[in-house]
Amino acid sequence: MTVRDPKQWRLLETGLRRAAENFAIDRALLESHQAGTSPHTLRFLRFHPSALLGFHQNVEQELNLDYIRAHDIDIQRRLTGGGAIYFAPEHLGWELFLDKAVLGTADMTVIARRICEAAAAGLSSLGVDARFRPRNDIEVDGRKISGTGGAFDGDSILYQGTVLVAFDVERMLRVLRIPAEKLSDKAIASAGERVVSLQGLLGSPPALDTVRQALATAFGQAFGALFETESQLNPAELPLYEDALAEIDCNDWIYQRNRPETEAPMREAIHRCRGGTLRCGVVLDEPRQRLNQVWITGDFFAAPRRLVVDLESALRNTALVDLERNVGRFFDGYPVQMMMLGPDDFAAAIRSAVASVPEPVDG
Amino acid sequence: MQACNGCEFIGTLYYDPEFQIWVRREQNGSLTVGMTDISQTVAGKILHVRVRRPGTRRPAGKPVATVESGKWAGPVPNYFDCVIIEGNPAVLADPPLLNADPYGAWISRVEPTLGADLALADFLTGETAFAGYCERVRNEGIQCERRTG
Numbered sequence: 001m002t003v004r005d006p007k008q009w010r011l012l013e014t015g016l017r018r019a020a021e022n023f024a025i026d027r028a029l030l031e032s033h034q035a036g037t038s039p040h041t042l043r044f045l046r047f048h049p050s051a052l053l054g055f056h057q058n059v060e061q062e063l064n065l066d067y068i069r070a071h072d073i074d075i076q077r078r079l080t081g082g083g084a085i086y087f088a089p090e091h092l093g094w095e096l097f098l099d100k101a102v103l104g105t106a107d108m109t110v111i112a113r114r115i116c117e118a119a120a121a122g123l124s125s126l127g128v129d130a131r132f133r134p135r136n137d138i139e140v141d142g143r144k145i146s147g148t149g150g151a152f153d154g155d156s157i158l159y160q161g162t163v164l165v166a167f168d169v170e171r172m173l174r175v176l177r178i179p180a181e182k183l184s185d186k187a188i189a190s191a192g193e194r195v196v197s198l199q200g201l202l203g204s205p206p207a208l209d210t211v212r213q214a215l216a217t218a219f220g221q222a223f224g225a226l227f228e229t230e231s232q233l234n235p236a237e238l239p240l241y242e243d244a245l246a247e248i249d250c251n252d253w254i255y256q257r258n259r260p261e262t263e264a265p266m267r268e269a270i271h272r273c274r275g276g277t278l279r280c281g282v283v284l285d286e287p288r289q290r291l292n293q294v295w296i297t298g299d300f301f302a303a304p305r306r307l308v309v310d311l312e313s314a315l316r317n318t319a320l321v322d323l324e325r326n327v328g329r330f331f332d333g334y335p336v337q338m339m340m341l342g343p344d345d346f347a348a349a350i351r352s353a354v355a356s357v358p359e360p361v362d363g
Numbered sequence: 364m365q366a367c368n369g370c371e372f373i374g375t376l377y378y379d380p381e382f383q384i385w386v387r388r389e390q391n392g393s394l395t396v397g398m399t400d401i402s403q404t405v406a407g408k409i410l411h412v413r414v415r416r417p418g419t420r421r422p423a424g425k426p427v428a429t430v431e432s433g434k435w436a437g438p439v440p441n442y443f444d445c446v447i448i449e450g451n452p453a454v455l456a457d458p459p460l461l462n463a464d465p466y467g468a469w470i471s472r473v474e475p476t477l478g479a480d481l482a483l484a485d486f487l488t489g490e491t492a493f494a495g496y497c498e499r500v501r502n503e504g505i506q507c508e509r510r511t512g
Contacts, residue, residue: 055436056411082434108435136434149434317410
């Protein structure tokens with residue numbers, strides 16, 4: 001049985017590392033926490049340039065491998081769920097290792113919200129208006145500044161997030177497998193409207209230590225915790241780290257899921273209607289007839305600005321058969337102003353993309 | 364079928380002490396494993412399921428399967444030494460089945476290395492299990508719901 005002080009946490013700073021080392025530490029800490037041999041922990045981490053897959057994602061379906069190899073970028077698989085991301089040295093990672101008793105609930109949605117609200121409060125103390133966006137993002141004025149995800153093992157949880165201290169939008173787009181159309185100057189500008197860094201908001205990037213301090217203070221206040229700073233794993237964690245590193249620092253681990261690109265082709269279409277032009281891209285999981293991802297850009301009027309991002313997010317992993325119903329459901333609960341444009345136009349644009357000829361797969 | 368706070372319960376199945384998984388004894392000595400209604404509710408809509416390869420031996424504590432819902436990933440807990448026979452192809456193809464039909468949509472069939480009796484020695488069943496199941500539901504304020512779409 002674990003005897004752990006719910007209010008005395010460890011603040012662990014593990015520095016700039018390879019992705020395999022960072023995730024071996026994740027695994028060691030989660031396993032050790034579940035065994036009762038690790039304290040509750042707030043960890044800060046950084047990565048050498050890395051493309052990081054969600055736990056269940058397929059490598060070739062998510063990443064632009066040619067670009068990644070040409071630019072010496074690491075690939076690794078996270079313990080946590082969610083989508084692929086590009087992590088650069090100028091981004092700061094934060095992680096919490098806690099148990100459900102500290103959080104007072106087993107409800108995963110509530111846990112994610114409580115942690116994200118605390119992280120948002122920390123970022124806001126730096127002078128930006130950061131807010132939690134359900135389900136897992138932190139945004140400033142509709143633009144994402146921190147993405148998050150979690151892993152659990154019994155009663156122990158690992159919840160992690162990124163902070164874009166500075167940000168190279170083009171590089172992010174080139175690392176991820178997204179349609180060529182999205183790499184045009186206009187599309188890069190459009191992506192830049194959806195994601196924002198502290199540097200972009202504040203004019204210059206704050207010192208990493210300032211960001212760490214802001215987050216630690218906010219987590220401490222939100223959960224009533226005091227911190228003791230460490231820079232090394234404890235004796236119970238070290239052997240677990242070595243075992244984990246041996247298992248994940250290899251292609252067998254990274255490529256354990258690698259259904260081919262051809263099973264999830266990218267398709268694009270342009271839908272013209274009275275309200276304007278909608279350009280739509282989709283990645284369709286053909287065997288499952290499920291939309292892995294949807295992108296919408298184009299020339300039309302819809303407010304608020306975040307409408308499109310929220311719609312894309314709501315439609316991720318939608319079964320094709322449920323498309324119209326899910327689009328309808330989204331707009332039912334969403335305050336929106338559109339000019340000569342309706343929910344049906346979005347559904348029609350997506351249907352056009354689904355019905356189009358897939359883009360050829362390189363190589 | 365019995366229920367607490369909308370969380371369904373089947374008295375003939377076996378449950379771990381936290382009521383995270385259910386286990387059904389098959390006539391050939393194998394065991395079928397799935398997630399309880401409590402687990403699928405707490406997890407939310409399940410988007411990915413992975414079951415280890417058939418023939419893999421997994422000791423107690425090492426998961427047979429992992430699931431992902433929202434942006435959470437984690438193991439389906441495993442309490443006994445076993446060898447994997449198969450994952451449920453229907454669930455692997457359509458993971459949200461675990462939400463829609465948690466007791467019909469089994470996850471894996473396994474061969475318990477030391478036999479079904481020993482594997483299930485610490486599991487609960489029948490009225491004792493139902494009492495514990497309801498206690499967890501009430502203590503954690505869980506209200507079960509079925510997700511579709």
